[in-house]
Amino acid sequence: MALALLFKARMRLKALLVAHILTLLVFAPLASFAQETEAPDGARINSAQVSGLEIGRLSPGLREDIGKLTGTSLNREQLQVLARRIEEEQPRYVAAIRTALETDGGARVTFVVARIRDENRDTDVNSRYIVDKVDVRGVPERDLSADLQKDLQALSGKPLDSDAADAVRGKLKAEFPNYDVERRTARADERGHINLTFVLTRPDWARWLRYEPIDANALYHSDQGWGAVLPLIMAGRDFHVMPYIAWDTADDLVEEYSGFGVRAESRRLGTDRVGMLFEWSTFDQTWRNPTLAALALNPQIPGPYRNRMSVTPLLKFAITPQFSVAGGVGITELDPLIEELRVPSQMANVAIGSVRFKQQWGRGPRFDQEVGAAFTVRTGTRALESDFSYDRYLGEADYQFRSGERHRVFVSGMFGRINGNAPLFERFTLGDSRTLRGWDKYDISPAGGNRMFHTSLEYRFHDVMLFVDGGSVWNTGADRRIRFSTGAGFTPGPLFFTVGFPINTDEFHAVFTTGFRFGISSTGVRKF
Numbered sequence: 298m299a300l301a302l303l304f305k306a307r308m309r310l311k312a313l314l315v316a317h318i319l320t321l322l323v324f325a326p327l328a329s330f331a332q333e334t335e336a337p338d339g340a341r342i343n344s345a346q347v348s349g350l351e352i353g354r355l356s357p358g359l360r361e362d363i364g365k366l367t368g369t370s371l372n373r374e375q376l377q378v379l380a381r382r383i384e385e386e387q388p389r390y391v392a393a394i395r396t397a398l399e400t401d402g403g404a405r406v407t408f409v410v411a412r413i414r415d416e417n418r419d420t421d422v423n424s425r426y427i428v429d430k431v432d433v434r435g436v437p438e439r440d441l442s443a444d445l446q447k448d449l450q451a452l453s454g455k456p457l458d459s460d461a462a463d464a465v466r467g468k469l470k471a472e473f474p475n476y477d478v479e480r481r482t483a484r485a486d487e488r489g490h491i492n493l494t495f496v497l498t499r500p501d502w503a504r505w506l507r508y509e510p511i512d513a514n515a516l517y518h519s520d521q522g523w524g525a526v527l528p529l530i531m532a533g534r535d536f537h538v539m540p541y542i543a544w545d546t547a548d549d550l551v552e553e554y555s556g557f558g559v560r561a562e563s564r565r566l567g568t569d570r571v572g573m574l575f576e577w578s579t580f581d582q583t584w585r586n587p588t589l590a591a592l593a594l595n596p597q598i599p600g601p602y603r604n605r606m607s608v609t610p611l612l613k614f615a616i617t618p619q620f621s622v623a624g625g626v627g628i629t630e631l632d633p634l635i636e637e638l639r640v641p642s643q644m645a646n647v648a649i650g651s652v653r654f655k656q657q658w659g660r661g662p663r664f665d666q667e668v669g670a671a672f673t674v675r676t677g678t679r680a681l682e683s684d685f686s687y688d689r690y691l692g693e694a695d696y697q698f699r700s701g702e703r704h705r706v707f708v709s710g711m712f713g714r715i716n717g718n719a720p721l722f723e724r725f726t727l728g729d730s731r732t733l734r735g736w737d738k739y740d741i742s743p744a745g746g747n748r749m750f751h752t753s754l755e756y757r758f759h760d761v762m763l764f765v766d767g768g769s770v771w772n773t774g775a776d777r778r779i780r781f782s783t784g785a786g787f788t789p790g791p792l793f794f795t796v797g798f799p800i801n802t803d804e805f806h807a808v809f810t811t812g813f814r815f816g817i818s819s820t821g822v823r824k825f
Contacts, residue, residue, distance in 0.1 A: 336396040336404030340371045343403035349410040355386055356477040358500045367702050368760055368789050371396060371404045380408060385479060388459055428453045428493050429485040435497030436473060445472060452493060469495055475503035502657055505615035506564040506572040516730055516812030520737035521547050535565035543580060548729045551588060551721050551745040556580035574611040579604065587743035598744055599720050602631040623651045631720060645720045646681035650674045670694040687717030707755040715747035725749035727770045730810045734766055735782030735797030746770040762786040791815050
């Protein structure tokens with residue numbers, strides 16, 4: 298009897314021990330997760346990553362969208378959309394979202410991806426359906442290799458084989474590396490049958506032609522005040538219409554101007570190689586006292602005007618995906634500053650020609666590089682009934698290197714030259730929110746110059762920025778002074794804040810710039 302009781306006690310002790318061990322194994326990981334507080338909506342995302350799947354297996358567009366989460370506000374609906382896109386691209390996997398609140402109040406976002414077990418494959422509803430038809434959209438069928446067309450035909454007439462469909466998707470990606478490839482299924486006319494479609498889309502960075510950049514902003518410069526250029530974009534895939542307004546902006550020209558305009562642009566006219574642009578604008582000018590004083594001392598420079606109205610049609614042609622040319626005309630009417638004098642308006646009509654180069658490498662999770670360059674010529678000539686005769690040359694180039702989501706390096710340079718007698722809106726300036734940050738352009742050259750060069754080196758760690766600028770703007774025959782500035786900034790998304798200091802000056806002076814900037818594009822020519 299005693300032995301029986303002892304045996305029962307030992308068995309009960311062993312059962313309690315096993316239950317305790319199982320409890321630790323099951324609930325210890327959950328406890329560790331419970332220590333991480335879930336981040337609330339609206340928290341700033343410090344980092345976003347994918348766990349359980351090599352991120353290189355995702356499309357470049359999806360990788361880029363995940364990377365763009367850093368610095369934005371947490372929105373769970375947006376995260377759910379990205380998780381569904383992961384599952385669409387990787388149908389053998391499921392994706393869950395985990396957010397953790399970090400000590401600084403920011404959020405760490407992780408897409409936890411796990412492979413579906415083989416024994417559960419029959420839970421994929423589509424695998425029970427017969428494939429009636431297989432289509433490829435986004436590229437002409439004649440561009441598909443014979444082997445790929447054979448593999449596509451082999452998918453039809455039998456139940457959907459996800460592994461075979463994934464293999465075809467991989468071959469499409471290999472033959473068209475500049476496209477994102479998405480697999481879609483839709484019910485066919487006959488019950489129990491589906492249609493399978495592979496949709497290829499070219500992301501913006503891989504398009505033959507890009508939309509012309511516009512510097513949309515609302516910013517404050519401590520020496521020049523407030524100003525804004527605000528567009529309303531109504532866009533389709535290959536065409537957009539963009540009305541915009543300008544309010545007291547003096548960031549890019551000699552003059553401060555307010556008004557409105559509209560731009561219509563297509564980057565595909567029957568083919569990806571041909572595009573067009575049409576822009577109309579009208580602006581009223583406000584002239585700063587330093588500019589008027591400089592014009593009074595130099596009567597050779599054309600005088601100020603009250604209103605500037607412009608029409609610009611432009612035709613673009615891509616020779617290769619990296620190299621494009623454009624040509625057109627610019628028609629500008631300048632109304633006299635003092636209406637009572639009844640001085641006739643002047644026309645500044647120009648022929649426009651430009652070439653542009655862009656190239657990107659990598660675009661992976663570890664690093665990528667981008668190089669761009671543009672050169673534009675604007676020629677005012679009597680043949681176009683222009684009252685101004687001049688040639689304006691502007692060259693721009695920049696290089697960007699990105700390593701992961703933390704480190705970015707920007708190097709840029711530009712030069713300009715004007716021969717002849719150009720109106721004030723064509724003259725070059727430096728000392729604004731992007732050039733010689735730390736200087737005021739109305740101290741450097743209040744009426745602009747006909748010669749200019751500028752270079753900039755910028756390093757960013759996450760949203761913290763350090764920069765060094767150097768450049769000069771001057772008139773023919775005048776002394777050329779090269780100026781330098783340095784400073785730091787903070788750029789969380791479209792919001793930016795910079796403080797710049799001039800280096801080679803006897804007076805210590807800081808220039809603060811802050812505001813919002815949208816849509817600045819590399820190698821973007823400021824004026825057509």
